[in-house]
Amino acid sequence: MKRAKVVETDDINKNGEDEKHPNFLIPKLCSWMYDLKWATGTGGGMSVKHGDFIYMAPSGVQKEMIKPGEIFKCNASGEVLENPASLKLTECAPLFMNAYSIRNAGAVLHSHSKDAVLASLIFKGKEFRISHQEMLKGIKKGSSNEPHKYIDTLIVPIVENVLYEKDLTRRMKKAMELYPESNAVLVRRHGVYIWGKNWQQAKTQAECYHYLFKLAVKLKQLGIEPDQAPAGENGIA
Numbered sequence: 031m032k033r034a035k036v037v038e039t040d041d042i043n044k045n046g047e048d049e050k051h052p053n054f055l056i057p058k059l060c061s062w063m064y065d066l067k068w069a070t071g072t073g074g075g076m077s078v079k080h081g082d083f084i085y086m087a088p089s090g091v092q093k094e095m096i097k098p099g100e101i102f103k104c105n106a107s108g109e110v111l112e113n114p115a116s117l118k119l120t121e122c123a124p125l126f127m128n129a130y131s132i133r134n135a136g137a138v139l140h141s142h143s144k145d146a147v148l149a150s151l152i153f154k155g156k157e158f159r160i161s162h163q164e165m166l167k168g169i170k171k172g173s174s175n176e177p178h179k180y181i182d183t184l185i186v187p188i189v190e191n192v193l194y195e196k197d198l199t200r201r202m203k204k205a206m207e208l209y210p211e212s213n214a215v216l217v218r219r220h221g222v223y224i225w226g227k228n229w230q231q232a233k234t235q236a237e238c239y240h241y242l243f244k245l246a247v248k249l250k251q252l253g254i255e256p257d258q259a260p261a262g263e264n265g266i267a
C-alpha cells in the first residue's frame with residue numbers, strides 16, 4: 031500500500047501553502063543558483079520530482095525571479111500537464127528527463143558556472159578527473175548510497191556542446207550509460223547537469239562537484255595534475 035506523504039506543519043506558510051512543494055522549492059533553488067552565478071543571463075535551471083509528477087522551471091526567464099505560479103507540472107514521461115502562466119517549458123526538459131528515466135533521480139539541475147566551463151576545458155578528452163580530495167566524500171557512486179573515498183578518482187564524462195540545448199539529449203544519455211558511477215555530465219564550453227535521489231542530495235552533490243571543478247582548474251594553473259596521487263608530501267603522519 032502506498033503511504034501518504036506527510037506534510038510537516040512547519041512547512042505550511044500563513045497562506046496554507048506547502049513550502050516544500052516544488053512550486054516553492056524550484057524558485058528558491060533557482061535563486062540560490064543565481065546567487066552562486068550558476069544561473070545568470072537566464073541560463074541554467076532546476077527540476078524536482080514530487081510524487082508521480084515532475085516539476086520544471088520555465089525557459090528564458092530571470093531565473094532568480096521565478097514565481098510559484100510559473101512552474102510547469104509534467105507527468106512521469108515529461109508531458110506537460112499544467113503551464114499556469116502560459117510560459118515556454120525549459121529547453122533543458124529532455125535532459126532533465128534523462129536523469130529521471132535513466133537514474134531514477136528525484137531532482138536535477140543545470141548550471142552555467144564558469145568553474146564547470148573551465149573544468150570542461152582543462153581536460154581535452156572525454157573525462158574530467160580528480161582524486162585525493164576530502165570533498166570527494168560528498169558525492170555518491172551513481173544511484174548507490176556508497177560515497178567516493180578520499181583516494182578514489184572521481185570521473186565526470188564530458189560531452190561536446192551543440193547549437194541547441196535539446197540536441198544534447200542523445201549525448202548526455204550516451205555519457206550516462208558509459209559512466210554509471212557519475213552523477214554529473216559536463217557539457218564543454220557550456221556547463222554541467224547534476225542530479226540526486228532528492229533535491230537535497232542534488233544540491234549537496236552540486237556544491238561538491240563545483241568545489242572540485244574550481245579546485246582542479248587552480249591545480250592545473252599551479253602545474254599539479256588534479257588526478258595525480260600525492261608524492262613527496264611530508265606532513266605529520
Ligand SMILES: CSCCC(=O)C(=O)COP(=O)(O)O
Pocket residue numbers: 071072073074075087088089090091119120121122140195
Ligand atoms: C544564455 S542561456 C542559453 C540557453 C541555455 O543554455 C539554457 O540553459 C537555457 O535554459 P532555459 O531553461 O532558459 O530554456
Ligand SMILES: [Zn+2]
Pocket residue numbers: 073074140142195220221
Ligand atoms: Zn544551458
